[in-house]
Amino acid sequence: MLNRLRVMWSVYKQYWRINILTTLEYRENFLIWFAFTFIYHGSAITALWIVLNRFPEMNGWTFRDMAFLYGLWMLAHAVHNTFFSTVGDIPDHIRDGEFDRLLVRPLDTLFQAIATPGQVFPDELILALLYFGVVTWYSGATVDATFVVFVPLIVLGGAMIDLAFNLFISTVAFWFVRVDALRWIVIQLEQEFTRYPITIYSRGVRLLLTFVVPFAFMNYFPARYFLHKAHEGAMLPAAAGLFTPAIGVLFVAAAYLFWRFGLNRYSGVGH
Amino acid sequence: MAIIEAAGLRKVFRSLERDPGIGGAIAALFSRTYEEKVAVDDVNFTLEPGELVGYIGPNGAGKSTTIKMLTGILVPTAGVLRVAGIVPYTHRMANAANIGVVFGQRSQLYWDLPLRESFELLRSIYDVPRDRYLQNMKHFAEILDLDRFLGTPVRQLSLGERMRGDFAAAMLHDPRIVYLDEPTIGLDVVAKEAIREFIGTINRERGTTVILTTHDLADVERLTPRIILIDEGTVIFDGLLERLREEYGTHRILVVSLAETYAEIAVPGAELQSREGAVIRLRFNRRELTAEALIRRVTERYRITDVSIIEPDIESIVRRIYLEGYHDGTVGAPS
Numbered sequence: 001m002l003n004r005l006r007v008m009w010s011v012y013k014q015y016w017r018i019n020i021l022t023t024l025e026y027r028e029n030f031l032i033w034f035a036f037t038f039i040y041h042g043s044a045i046t047a048l049w050i051v052l053n054r055f056p057e058m059n060g061w062t063f064r065d066m067a068f069l070y071g072l073w074m075l076a077h078a079v080h081n082t083f084f085s086t087v088g089d090i091p092d093h094i095r096d097g098e099f100d101r102l103l104v105r106p107l108d109t110l111f112q113a114i115a116t117p118g119q120v121f122p123d124e125l126i127l128a129l130l131y132f133g134v135v136t137w138y139s140g141a142t143v144d145a146t147f148v149v150f151v152p153l154i155v156l157g158g159a160m161i162d163l164a165f166n167l168f169i170s171t172v173a174f175w176f177v178r179v180d181a182l183r184w185i186v187i188q189l190e191q192e193f194t195r196y197p198i199t200i201y202s203r204g205v206r207l208l209l210t211f212v213v214p215f216a217f218m219n220y221f222p223a224r225y226f227l228h229k230a231h232e233g234a235m236l237p238a239a240a241g242l243f244t245p246a247i248g249v250l251f252v253a254a255a256y257l258f259w260r261f262g263l264n265r266y267s268g269v270g271h
Numbered sequence: 272m273a274i275i276e277a278a279g280l281r282k283v284f285r286s287l288e289r290d291p292g293i294g295g296a297i298a299a300l301f302s303r304t305y306e307e308k309v310a311v312d313d314v315n316f317t318l319e320p321g322e323l324v325g326y327i328g329p330n331g332a333g334k335s336t337t338i339k340m341l342t343g344i345l346v347p348t349a350g351v352l353r354v355a356g357i358v359p360y361t362h363r364m365a366n367a368a369n370i371g372v373v374f375g376q377r378s379q380l381y382w383d384l385p386l387r388e389s390f391e392l393l394r395s396i397y398d399v400p401r402d403r404y405l406q407n408m409k410h411f412a413e414i415l416d417l418d419r420f421l422g423t424p425v426r427q428l429s430l431g432e433r434m435r436g437d438f439a440a441a442m443l444h445d446p447r448i449v450y451l452d453e454p455t456i457g458l459d460v461v462a463k464e465a466i467r468e469f470i471g472t473i474n475r476e477r478g479t480t481v482i483l484t485t486h487d488l489a490d491v492e493r494l495t496p497r498i499i500l501i502d503e504g505t506v507i508f509d510g511l512l513e514r515l516r517e518e519y520g521t522h523r524i525l526v527v528s529l530a531e532t533y534a535e536i537a538v539p540g541a542e543l544q545s546r547e548g549a550v551i552r553l554r555f556n557r558r559e560l561t562a563e564a565l566i567r568r569v570t571e572r573y574r575i576t577d578v579s580i581i582e583p584d585i586e587s588i589v590r591r592i593y594l595e596g597y598h599d600g601t602v603g604a605p606s
Contacts, residue, residue, distance in 0.1 A: 007395070007398045010395045010398075011392070011395045011396050013395075014391060014392045014395040014396075015392070017388075018381055018384060019391060021383075021384055021388065022381065022383045022384060025384065025424070026383070027313060039602070052274075097377060098377065098586070100339065100342075100344050100374075101374075101379055103343060103344045103363065103367075104342045104343065104344065104367050104372045105367050105397075106365070106367040106368040106395055106397065107364065107367075107396060108364075111594075117381070117516070144295075209398045238349045264346075266344045267344065267345050267360060268282070268284070268345050268346045268348070271382065
């Protein structure tokens with residue numbers, strides 16, 4: 001067991017080495033991505049600022065609050081994109097047959113899919129960390145022991161929520177092969193519904209974002225907690241903001257079980 | 272002790288049945304009927320350690336499906352399978368440590384990086400000790416002439432060079448068994464020869480068991496005395512190439528250049544296959560008639576300037592077996 005972990009760690013380091021070497025091999029492409037990351041998040045934040053210039057508050061949330069809300073999501077999302085995004089390439093590998101390669105290597109298939117170099121560079125993560133530092137100060141969130149202990153866990157939990165859906169959709173490819181439509185829907189849902197406090201939406205949407213596709217746990221509930229807006233009482237008590245890691249683990253576990261099921265089907269158990 | 276045992280191996284796929292064209296595709300959105308396709312029906316064979324065997328069959332015969340079951344990618348629908356004492360599909364990872372796989376049409380090398388980087392990664396994946404790794408690299412560099420392009424990005428390599436890289440990649444962890452799926456596909460003659468040489472060397476010097484699937488029967492003729500022929504999911508021949516040639520390659524052709532023009536040509540014991548100008552081709556069964564006797568019969572009747580004999584080549588024997596069935600003993604004459 002210990003030996004297996006040692007091998008996995010050494011492989012993981014190698015994958016990252018390859019990742020960074022590959023990214024730098026195509027300098028121009030990398031620079032364009034880098035610029036895009038700035039523009040993408042920059043425009044999202046600018047849009048928020050414009051909206052809140054007209055309406056200084058949205059259900060009691062100021063621009064400063066929403067900047068924090070966005071920062072929390074951005075950080076969790078960046079962790080996912082940096083460390084887990086290659087899970088989204090699984091359907092392509094299934095389609096072109098590359099997936100078989102993972103099965104003839106003496107390592108867990110999902111570990112390999114996660115660790116596969118996908119030309120990822122930690123630029124988004126660095127940007128998200130800087131941004132989060134700024135908005136934490138700007139929003140006036142209380143940085144106490146709870147904050148220091150829980151924020152990393154909440155970010156990781158949020159990244160796991162992203163991973164769970166990424167994995168869930170990729171697993172569907174064992175049946176449908178192409179899953180672009182499904183992925184697009186979930187990505188849109190996440191991007192639209194993580195920008196504003198969920199209290200602006202109808203009850204149905206809030207239920208959806210809390211219990212079905214729990215993106216509200218990536219940023220809304222934790223932000224509500226740290227910004228002392230618990231009196232809103234949307235759906236769950238204040239402490240729900242600290243439950244993100246548990247939700248992340250739960251959803252990843254469920255997605256993993258589904259993955260095992262799909263993998264067995266791929267190999268043809270029960271045929 | 273056999274290193275590979277397959278008994279009654281069977282694999283059935285369920286696939287969506289649909290009519291051709293856009294209409295059929297749209298109809299299939301609403302009503303789905305599934306079709307059971309038997310890819311591998313009843314495959315039996317055993318391999319001893321250190322054997323090199325050609326696994327031959329036309330497209331869709333079940334070659335790839337068999338290899339996928341042996342490598343642990345697919346679970347058989349029925350049958351018994353053991354590879355180095357392990358059931359591949361229940362112990363996929365343990366099996367994976369024992370095997371090396373080369374898919375001729377797909378590379379496991381990192382396209383954008385120098386060849387060396389892919390090897391370093393594989394060293395980690397298979398947990399190859401550093402000194403063993405260096406030893407192997409040195410050996411492969413010698414027999415595959417890798418040194419020249421170890422530092423070149425894989426995308427800039429020629430197909431032959433890339434394939435040599437893929438071979439080294441598959442052998443780096445000293446697998447006991449290697450599966451080579453169409454390893455020479457698309458290569459030029461020189462590169463093919465280099466790859467064959469390498470396969471032979473690996474098999475001889477390291478005692479690696481090799482299963483080679485290929486379309487190119489020249490690979491097989493050059494490398495292995497034993498072949499397994501598979502068609503429509505079942506093994507139709509398993510044995511020495513020589514036996515196949517003897518059993519099924521019974522007919523030879525005598526090519527004769529005539530000195531004069533004859534209105535009619537008939538030689539007892541031989542069949543006139545073609546006639547082009549002064550050159551005739553006579554097909555005969557070598558069990559019934561020796562070449563010498565046939566030439567005598569020809570010269571008794573006609574004046575000739577030249578003769579030559581065409582032996583049945585393995586390619587045409589196999590082609591005829593697929594076309595006509597394999598049991599009647601008359602197939603396999605060159606045509």
